[in-house]
Amino acid sequence: MALKVYGGHTFKGGRQARTIIAAKSMKEAAEAIGTTLTEMRAYWSVSGNPKELEIALAQPGVVLYERVERSGDFQPINQDKPCAR
Template sequence: MTELNRYTVLPFSGARFHENESRLGDGELPCAICGKVVAQPFAHTATVVGGGAWAETAEDAANTTDAGYMGVWGIGPNCHAKYLVKAANGRTSPLKVFLGLTYTQGKQLRTIVAARTQKTAAQLLGIPLNHLQRYWSVSGNKVDLDTALASPEVVFLASDSVRRDYSPAPTSTSNAKAAGQ
């Protein structure tokens, strides 16, 4: 599976993106992060989808018919070095949104968290890793993705087991138990 380049800064949101982009000459293309000119052919690229987010999967990147697809953009070498999301082993590590159920205050609640690894997700949720591996899944739902990816490593709870009306969990999830534990 090909790893996709993703960055810690959202597309087109660098501090001076619009100012830098306005200085480009005819035929020059901007870096999708800072707006400065990027030499062609691009050494680094990333696909922008969802109307302004980095593609998480090859499937997202290939879906050119989606209304939010914005194409493949060049990334300048400085922005690539500074903002590329990397795992501890130096490889690109995409965030995943883990979805499951927890019991809090006597209620079963839909719960999500964006993390790079199952281990990190389990630690954030205060549950054993093997429980997460057996009973939780990686979500592809747009509401789940938009909510959790906007605040990585923050646990979000819905008001029940069905709705997706998420809000951040209280700072301590230690009193929440995973469903089935």
């Protein structure tokens, strides 16, 4: 199964942040993010943004957040402290 890049918003440091992950399925992405499949279906989508695709596909399974809105500067989220839903 091919990887897809899912994008949505989470809260990091009290601020809303664009968050992406490359995963085989939406279920796999939801588990990595720490949210429900229902929430993923309602609020997340498959990204078509070329920059997001390049960044996420280079690190499959890693939850990445954009440090500054629309900067394209994505950093891994500390997996010890899952992102808020």
